[in-house]
Amino acid sequence: MSSLLQVENLTVSFSMPNGAIDAVRRVSLGVAAGECLGIVGESGSGKTQLFMAAMGLLASNAATAGSVRFGGEEILAAEPARLNRVRGSRLTMIFQDPMTSLTPHLRIGTQLAEVLVCHARMSWREARIGALRMLTRVRVPEPERRLEQYPYELSGGLRQRVMIGMSLLCGPALVVADEPTTALDVTVQAQIIELLRQMRREIGMALVLISHDLGVVAGLADRILVMYAGRIVEMAGAVDLFERAQHPYTAELLKCIPSLSGPRLQRLPTLAGQPPRPAEIGAGCAFAPRCPRAADRCRAERPELTGSDAARQVACHFPVAP
Amino acid sequence: MSGGAITGDARTGGATADRLLRVTDLEVRFGGRRVLSEVSFDLSAGETLGVVGESGSGKSTLARAILRLIPATLGSLVWRGRDLRTCDSSELRGLRREIQMIFQDPLGSLNPRLTAGESIAEPLRIFESALNTRQRVARVGEMLERVGLDAGMMDRYPDESSGGQCQRIGIARAMILSPKLLICDEPVSSLDVSVQGQIVNLLLDLQRDAGTALLFISHNLALVRHLSRRILVIYGGRLVEVAARDALYERPIHPYTRALLAAVPPANPWRSGAASSGLIEAEGAVRPVTGCVFRDRCPYAVALCAASVPPLEEFVPGHSVACHRAGELPPWAAQSQP
Numbered sequence: 001m002s003s004l005l006q007v008e009n010l011t012v013s014f015s016m017p018n019g020a021i022d023a024v025r026r027v028s029l030g031v032a033a034g035e036c037l038g039i040v041g042e043s044g045s046g047k048t049q050l051f052m053a054a055m056g057l058l059a060s061n062a063a064t065a066g067s068v069r070f071g072g073e074e075i076l077a078a079e080p081a082r083l084n085r086v087r088g089s090r091l092t093m094i095f096q097d098p099m100t101s102l103t104p105h106l107r108i109g110t111q112l113a114e115v116l117v118c119h120a121r122m123s124w125r126e127a128r129i130g131a132l133r134m135l136t137r138v139r140v141p142e143p144e145r146r147l148e149q150y151p152y153e154l155s156g157g158l159r160q161r162v163m164i165g166m167s168l169l170c171g172p173a174l175v176v177a178d179e180p181t182t183a184l185d186v187t188v189q190a191q192i193i194e195l196l197r198q199m200r201r202e203i204g205m206a207l208v209l210i211s212h213d214l215g216v217v218a219g220l221a222d223r224i225l226v227m228y229a230g231r232i233v234e235m236a237g238a239v240d241l242f243e244r245a246q247h248p249y250t251a252e253l254l255k256c257i258p259s260l261s262g263p264r265l266q267r268l269p270t271l272a273g274q275p276p277r278p279a280e281i282g283a284g285c286a287f288a289p290r291c292p293r294a295a296d297r298c299r300a301e302r303p304e305l306t307g308s309d310a311a312r313q314v315a316c317h318f319p320v321a322p
Numbered sequence: 323m324s325g326g327a328i329t330g331d332a333r334t335g336g337a338t339a340d341r342l343l344r345v346t347d348l349e350v351r352f353g354g355r356r357v358l359s360e361v362s363f364d365l366s367a368g369e370t371l372g373v374v375g376e377s378g379s380g381k382s383t384l385a386r387a388i389l390r391l392i393p394a395t396l397g398s399l400v401w402r403g404r405d406l407r408t409c410d411s412s413e414l415r416g417l418r419r420e421i422q423m424i425f426q427d428p429l430g431s432l433n434p435r436l437t438a439g440e441s442i443a444e445p446l447r448i449f450e451s452a453l454n455t456r457q458r459v460a461r462v463g464e465m466l467e468r469v470g471l472d473a474g475m476m477d478r479y480p481d482e483s484s485g486g487q488c489q490r491i492g493i494a495r496a497m498i499l500s501p502k503l504l505i506c507d508e509p510v511s512s513l514d515v516s517v518q519g520q521i522v523n524l525l526l527d528l529q530r531d532a533g534t535a536l537l538f539i540s541h542n543l544a545l546v547r548h549l550s551r552r553i554l555v556i557y558g559g560r561l562v563e564v565a566a567r568d569a570l571y572e573r574p575i576h577p578y579t580r581a582l583l584a585a586v587p588p589a590n591p592w593r594s595g596a597a598s599s600g601l602i603e604a605e606g607a608v609r610p611v612t613g614c615v616f617r618d619r620c621p622y623a624v625a626l627c628a629a630s631v632p633p634l635e636e637f638v639p640g641h642s643v644a645c646h647r648a649g650e651l652p653p654w655a656a657q658s659q660p
Contacts, residue, residue: 187376190584190587216587218587253516256515256518257544258519258544267526270523274487
């Protein structure tokens with residue numbers, strides 16, 4: 001499969017006062033043109049750093065190994081000038097908090113137009129028309145008025161619509177959305193998910209959706225990767241993952257989500273323990289200390305990601321029976 | 323006053339004995355702006371009362387006003403016969419030991435310069451100063467065990483602990499005086515999904531053992547459903563719906579409550595697309611100040627909604643709603659949730 005984005009054996013480590021910490025450990029994945037890939041994991045699982053590395057946005061104490069190719073071109077640790085040709089135009093990112101990712105002292109119109117001036121070499125006059133068209137496209141009401149407004153004047157939902165519009169201005173091949181609805185209220189979240197769904201239908205870009213919320217990912221993703229302690233532990237089609245989770249972590253996590261219907265529970269289902277800190281991860285499976293199926297082998301030997309089908313993989317010595 | 327309109331079962335949840343707290347027409351203003359208006363409800367001993375609303379709805383303000391961490395501008399807060407709004411500071415000090423709170427940010431709500439043991443011991447130093455060091459250490463050790471932390475945590479600082487551990491420390495600190503009411507303000511929303519259930523179960527265990535009432539504030543409707551006997555839905559600083567759990571989840575009336583329930587993403591992809599609030603999206607960051615506070619997002623809003631504030635009224639026994647159009651709304655069709 002020729003992928004739009006191909007990540008091979010990517011490791012991201014951070015040098016800390018007490019030594020180096022690996023946030024992402026030898027991760028390989030591909031994103032095909034037009035698909036929506038969901039990345040699910042808890043805090044510290046490495047899901048954000050994986051894509052920060054791909055975007056060249058890591059903190060200064062980070063080091064990377066491996067390869068990230070976008071459209072066939074190596075972009076890991078590329079010169080900023082080279083990276084900037086794709087970043088912000090062909091490859092874009094949406095962040096969790098639309099208030100802090102928009103510049104507070106610039107009008108919405110200026111921020112949107114700037115993208116087209118920089119990347120599409122438009123004049124400011126043309127860029128402004130492009131910005132207006134995009135605001136209409138992402139269903140921002142009264143778009144002319146919004147161009148003159150500052151971010152603080154908009155609701156959280158509208159700010160995220162503006163961010164999504166900004167990410168789509170240059171016709172990207174891939175948009176990476178990192179927790180795009182986490183800072184929003186649940187009623188607004190549903191509207192933003194719907195907008196992302198519409199934009200995929202209309203523009204056809206590939207979308208990587210990073211979230212801790214399986215429900216948010218379920219609504220959009222074609223395929224889902226589950227990460228734990230810096231590694232991919234399971235990869236499956238979205239329906240398959242929810243119906244036939246093979247990794248015990250995925251299976252337990254699905255049980256932990258409280259539901260709106262069905263019998264009321266006296267106690268909530270739980271997963272014992274907590275996600276490990278990077279320094280606590282030993283030679284075996286990182287999930288073994290919390291795993292109901294763990295055996296001696298799991299503590300001694302780390303399971304590799306395997307499967308008969310390239311699209312259906314699990315890293316577990318004793319996967320849950322399908 | 324709408325406070326008088328919510329009566330009987332809706333206000334008390336059916337219980338009349340053992341009333342701990344009666345809130346009547348509570349109002350809080352920041353500057354000139356009202357952030358809480360005409361809030362009235364009762365809370366009984368040992369009860370779990372859920373408070374559901376989005377960010378900015380006033381749910382944290384309500385919690386802080388009950389503790390008098392911020393002053394209420396109108397109304398009354400009667401705690402076991404004494405008005406918290408008017409009692410003097412020495413009386414308030416005594417009442418505060420009966421009402422404790424845990425916060426959303428477990429790390430930020432602990433003093434970074436105190437070890438877990440010192441944080442948990444602090445309420446004892448203040449309220450049970452007769453205890454000697456050995457007795458105090460014993461009580462702290464006991465409490466640590468009850469919240470599921472091992473004795474080695476005693477000397478750890480918050481930044482050496484995980485979010486879940488910090489929240490357990492916060493719970494231990496709040497529960498060590500066996501309060502009659504524990505206010506939980508989004509106690510698990512900053513924790514990982516796999517840890518949330520542990521903390522909720524711990525709260526339920528402690529509640530059962532100590533008979534503590536819980537005021538459980540959350541934006542997570544699914545979580546509140548499993549915990550609460552009765553639920554207040556708050557929007558724009560006003561109660562818009564108050565009902566027993568099953569009535570609220572099976573027969574929601576207020577368009578806002580319905581939108582909240584419809585917007586929860588179903589946790590399985592083959593039913594995706596079902597999650598949609600059906601609401602008009604808020605455009606600005608400011609809510610309407612006249613008429614119904616929800617009218618700019620409400621698909622059912624009519625001229626009357628802009629003209630006057632709908633009072634919270636009992637619609638069916640035990641179920642109150644603040645909506646001019648409550649009687650005319652289409653029947654609620656439960657979504658095909660998992």
